[in-house]
Amino acid sequence: MTSQPLESRGLDRARDDRPAPDAGDSILIVDDEPEMLSFIERALAPHFARVETAADAGTARTLARDLHFDLMIVDIRLQGSESGLALAREIRDRHQVDLDVIFVTGYADVYDESDALRDASADVLRKPFLADQLLAMIQRARERRRAAREQALIQREHDRRPVAKRIVGESESLKEIWRTIHRLAPMPSTVLIKGETGTGKELVARALHDLSGRRGSYVPVNCGAISADLIEGELFGHLRGSFTGAHQARNGLFSHADGGTLFLDEIGEMPLPLQAKLLRVLEERRYRPVGGNQEIPINARVIAATNRDLAAEVLAGRFRKDLYYRINVVDLRVPPLRERRGDIPFLAGYFLNVLSTELGVPNAALSPWDLEQLMGYDWPGNCRELRNVIERSLLLGKPVAHLLCVTPPQAPGASESDLGSAGPASLEQVQRAHILSALAAAGGNRTVAARALGVSRKTVERKLKEWSQPDDVSVAD
Structure with missing residues (x-):
C-alpha cells in the first residue's frame, strides 16, 4: 500500500470542526490490509459514534450479527476466496437490510464488476484516497438514504390514510359497495373486481385487505406490465442458476404476500400457460419456485381485477374456463364515472x-x-x-x-x-x-x-x- 492515504494532511483535514456526516452513525470497516484498516479507523473515529474494524469476512459476520451498523466500508477483494460484494449482500440480507455500503479497491479492473456493483446499490472509492474523499462519499450516501427514508415515510403516510378518505362519495351504490367490502373482507375467498380502466378497482382491493385483519402485506402486481417471460419468476420466485442470469435465489410476490393479500390487476392479460399454474396454486395453496423441486405452502389471499369481459375471453379461448370459475367466487363491479x-x-x-x-x-x-x-x-x-x-x-x-x-x-x-x-x-x-x-x-x-x-x-x-x-x-x- 502506498503512503499517500496516510499523509498527515489527510487526517488533519478530516479532524477539522466542520459538521460530521452523521455523528450518531455506527460504521463497520472490512479490509485485509492492516495499514488501510488503521487509516480508515483513525479518519472516521472522531466523527462517528462507533467505528468497528474487521480484517476478514468471518469477523465482519460476527460483528454484523451482534451489532447494528448504518454503514459498511469494505474492500471488494478480500484475502482467499472471499468477495466484499458477496459479504455485503449477505450481511444486508441476513441482518441489516438498510445498510449503506461503500466499496474500496486498489484494482484498476474493478469496473469489470460494474453490474454487480449496480446491484449492490453502492459507491466505489479507488485506492489510494484521502480522508476527505471518504468523508465526502459517506456524506453523499447518508443524504441519499435520508431522502429515500423521507420518501418512504411520505408513501407510508399516504398508504395509512383510512380507505374511507380515499374512496369519495355518498351515493347508494357506493354504500352497497362498502357493505359488500365489509362482508367479504374477513373471508379468505377470492374476489374478482370488474370495471373499466381508471374506475378505482385497486382502491377496492386495498379496502378488502385493510379491513381483513390480515397481518401480512398487501402486494399489488399488474399482470399486463410484466413480460410473459418474466411473470412466472415474479410471482413464484426462482432458485439460483435456474436460468441464464439467475445469479442468486429470489423470492416471488406470493412469498412477499404470505399472510396478506396478493392483488392481480388486469388478470386477463396473464399468459395461458401461467393461468394453469395459478389455478393449481389457488386450489392446492402451494407453489413451486422456478427451477425448484419442492413446493412451498402459502397463506395469501388472492384478489383479481380486470377491465375485460372474462366470460367472452373464455369463449374466445384466451382465458381458461376453470380459472375463471375459480377466481369468480364473488365478483364486485365498479361502475364507470x-x-x-x-x-x-x-x-x-x-x-x-x-x-x-x-x-x-x-x-x-x-x-x-x-x-x-x-x-x-x-x-x-x-x-x-x-x-x-x-x-x-x-x-x-x-x-x-x-x-x-x-x-x-x-x-x-x-x-x-x-x-x-x-x-x-x-x-x-x-x-x-x-x-x-x-x-x-x-x-x-x-x-x-x-x-x-x-x-x-x-x-x-x-x-x-x-x-x-x-x-x-x-x-x-
Missing part, C-alpha cells in the same frame, strides 16, 4: 384539495361552467382521467372546461362564469351549478356546503337525490 355523474363534484373537490397540497400550488374553485362541463363529459378514462384534468388545470392555471376542449358560451356582456347554452340558463341550471360549486369548494362535505349556501343540509341532499343516477358511486384512483 359516466354512470355516476352525481359524484363528480365530490371527486373534483377532493382532487383539488389533495393535488393543490401535493403540487404546492394555490387551490382553485371550480366555476359553475366548469362543473357543468365536468358533469356533461363522458370520462372514458374515468376517475383517473378526472384527476389528470384537475392536475393539469392546477399546473397550467387554466379552467378545466378549457382542458376538455369545451368553449363556454359567450353572450354580449357575459362573463366566462355565466351559464348558458344557446340562450339564457334556466333557473334549475343556475341552482344546480351553484350547489355543485359549493359542494366542490367544500370538498364534498354537505354540511359545510349547506352552511355556505345558507340552506339546510336536507335541502342539499334532496337536490342531489333529484340529480343523481340510481347507480351512482364514487371510487377514486
Whole structure:
C-alpha cells in the first residue's frame, strides 16, 4: 500500500470542526490490509459514534450479527476466496437490510464488476484516497438514504390514510359497495373486481385487505406490465442458476404476500400457460419456485381485477374456463364515472384539495361552467382521467372546461362564469351549478356546503337525490 492515504494532511483535514456526516452513525470497516484498516479507523473515529474494524469476512459476520451498523466500508477483494460484494449482500440480507455500503479497491479492473456493483446499490472509492474523499462519499450516501427514508415515510403516510378518505362519495351504490367490502373482507375467498380502466378497482382491493385483519402485506402486481417471460419468476420466485442470469435465489410476490393479500390487476392479460399454474396454486395453496423441486405452502389471499369481459375471453379461448370459475367466487363491479355523474363534484373537490397540497400550488374553485362541463363529459378514462384534468388545470392555471376542449358560451356582456347554452340558463341550471360549486369548494362535505349556501343540509341532499343516477358511486384512483 502506498503512503499517500496516510499523509498527515489527510487526517488533519478530516479532524477539522466542520459538521460530521452523521455523528450518531455506527460504521463497520472490512479490509485485509492492516495499514488501510488503521487509516480508515483513525479518519472516521472522531466523527462517528462507533467505528468497528474487521480484517476478514468471518469477523465482519460476527460483528454484523451482534451489532447494528448504518454503514459498511469494505474492500471488494478480500484475502482467499472471499468477495466484499458477496459479504455485503449477505450481511444486508441476513441482518441489516438498510445498510449503506461503500466499496474500496486498489484494482484498476474493478469496473469489470460494474453490474454487480449496480446491484449492490453502492459507491466505489479507488485506492489510494484521502480522508476527505471518504468523508465526502459517506456524506453523499447518508443524504441519499435520508431522502429515500423521507420518501418512504411520505408513501407510508399516504398508504395509512383510512380507505374511507380515499374512496369519495355518498351515493347508494357506493354504500352497497362498502357493505359488500365489509362482508367479504374477513373471508379468505377470492374476489374478482370488474370495471373499466381508471374506475378505482385497486382502491377496492386495498379496502378488502385493510379491513381483513390480515397481518401480512398487501402486494399489488399488474399482470399486463410484466413480460410473459418474466411473470412466472415474479410471482413464484426462482432458485439460483435456474436460468441464464439467475445469479442468486429470489423470492416471488406470493412469498412477499404470505399472510396478506396478493392483488392481480388486469388478470386477463396473464399468459395461458401461467393461468394453469395459478389455478393449481389457488386450489392446492402451494407453489413451486422456478427451477425448484419442492413446493412451498402459502397463506395469501388472492384478489383479481380486470377491465375485460372474462366470460367472452373464455369463449374466445384466451382465458381458461376453470380459472375463471375459480377466481369468480364473488365478483364486485365498479361502475364507470359516466354512470355516476352525481359524484363528480365530490371527486373534483377532493382532487383539488389533495393535488393543490401535493403540487404546492394555490387551490382553485371550480366555476359553475366548469362543473357543468365536468358533469356533461363522458370520462372514458374515468376517475383517473378526472384527476389528470384537475392536475393539469392546477399546473397550467387554466379552467378545466378549457382542458376538455369545451368553449363556454359567450353572450354580449357575459362573463366566462355565466351559464348558458344557446340562450339564457334556466333557473334549475343556475341552482344546480351553484350547489355543485359549493359542494366542490367544500370538498364534498354537505354540511359545510349547506352552511355556505345558507340552506339546510336536507335541502342539499334532496337536490342531489333529484340529480343523481340510481347507480351512482364514487371510487377514486
